[in-house]
Amino acid sequence: MQSENSLTDADFIALRDLIHKKTGIFYTDRNRYLLEARAREFLRQNGPEVSSCIGSLLNPATGPAEWNRLISKITITETSFFRDPLQIAVLAKNVIPEIVKRREQSGSRLLRLWSAGCSSGEEAYTLAILLAEHLKDQLTGWNITIFATDINEEALEACRRAVYKTYALRNTAQELKGRYFRTTSDEKLIIRDELKRLVHPERANLTDAAACKKYAGVDLILLRNVLIYFTATTKSAVLCTCYNNLRDHGYLFLGQSETVSGKDHPYKRIAFANTFAYQKAPER
Numbered sequence: 001m002q003s004e005n006s007l008t009d010a011d012f013i014a015l016r017d018l019i020h021k022k023t024g025i026f027y028t029d030r031n032r033y034l035l036e037a038r039a040r041e042f043l044r045q046n047g048p049e050v051s052s053c054i055g056s057l058l059n060p061a062t063g064p065a066e067w068n069r070l071i072s073k074i075t076i077t078e079t080s081f082f083r084d085p086l087q088i089a090v091l092a093k094n095v096i097p098e099i100v101k102r103r104e105q106s107g108s109r110l111l112r113l114w115s116a117g118c119s120s121g122e123e124a125y126t127l128a129i130l131l132a133e134h135l136k137d138q139l140t141g142w143n144i145t146i147f148a149t150d151i152n153e154e155a156l157e158a159c160r161r162a163v164y165k166t167y168a169l170r171n172t173a174q175e176l177k178g179r180y181f182r183t184t185s186d187e188k189l190i191i192r193d194e195l196k197r198l199v200h201p202e203r204a205n206l207t208d209a210a211a212c213k214k215y216a217g218v219d220l221i222l223l224r225n226v227l228i229y230f231t232a233t234t235k236s237a238v239l240c241t242c243y244n245n246l247r248d249h250g251y252l253f254l255g256q257s258e259t260v261s262g263k264d265h266p267y268k269r270i271a272f273a274n275t276f277a278y279q280k281a282p283e284r
């Protein structure tokens with residue numbers, strides 16, 4: 001039985017393929033109902049014909065705004081501060097101290113980090129907190145840029161505001177909340193300015209390798225819970241973009257259910273306590 005959300009096979013395929021081409025996100029036949037449910041409001045506002053919705057997405061005059069609206073509906077933006085305790089522990093104890101030490105030994109106090117697919121920014125600000133905890137009163141002596149990129153403009157707007165409900169900080173230690181956040185009059189938490197200015201929220205499509213060259217020379221990439229929505233080909237291309245953008249010895253962290261597979265990726269898998277990451281080994 002067709003539900004009121006159902007698309008015809010032809011409309012589903014047309015919309016699915018357009019979204020895949022534009023974003024890398026691929027809705028399989030099994031996930032067809034998800035696309036139908038998520039795109040429902042967008043489609044309803046555009047009128048009953050999917051072809052007219054597709055027309056407005058392809059129209060240069062209306063396309064950019066229409067894509068923003070559609071992308072905000074069809075992307076999964078689930079995130080939180082200190083989301084993965086095992087990776088957080090490794091970042092705090094091993095990886096951040098190592099990259100800071102390596103930069104110091106090279107005589108440079110420049111750090112470039114990248115939260116790729118940052119959603120509303122919790123991951124990028126978590127990195128800022130970890131750096132502040134490690135560098136303590138030397139923080140201001142460092143030139144730090146944390147790129148926070150996503151294709152979802154609504155999520156990026158939240159990242160720019162940096163005001164969060166307490167639920168987003170459910171895994172954040174009380175003392176860190178006290179140190180790095182102010183409480184707003186409506187009981188929300190706002191990240192303090194000295195950390196906020198380290199984070200640079202920008203729109204960037206990870207499937208656009210040329211546009212992502214802007215993030216070259218980074219010491220660390222968090223590409224967590226993004227690849228799961230891509231096909232194998234897109235995933236491979238995005239992993240390649242990340243590899244090219246990493247500095248030698250730089251680290252890549254994926255989500256717990258994501259891995260680098262295939263012989264075409266020269267990442268070195270590094271095992272840490274109860275988790276792992278990938279490293280760009282220097283070329284010989």
Ligand SMILES: C[S@@+](CC[C@H](N)C(=O)[O-])C[C@H]1O[C@@H](n2cnc3c(N)ncnc32)[C@H](O)[C@@H]1O
Binds near residue numbers: 224
């Ligand atoms: C589930 S969230 C992950 C947030 C965060 N990395 C974490 O693990 O907590 C996935 C994010 O990837 C973004 N995304 C999906 N496709 C993308 C693309 N092609 N380029 C950039 N961001 C993308 C989505 O908009 C969404 O905000």
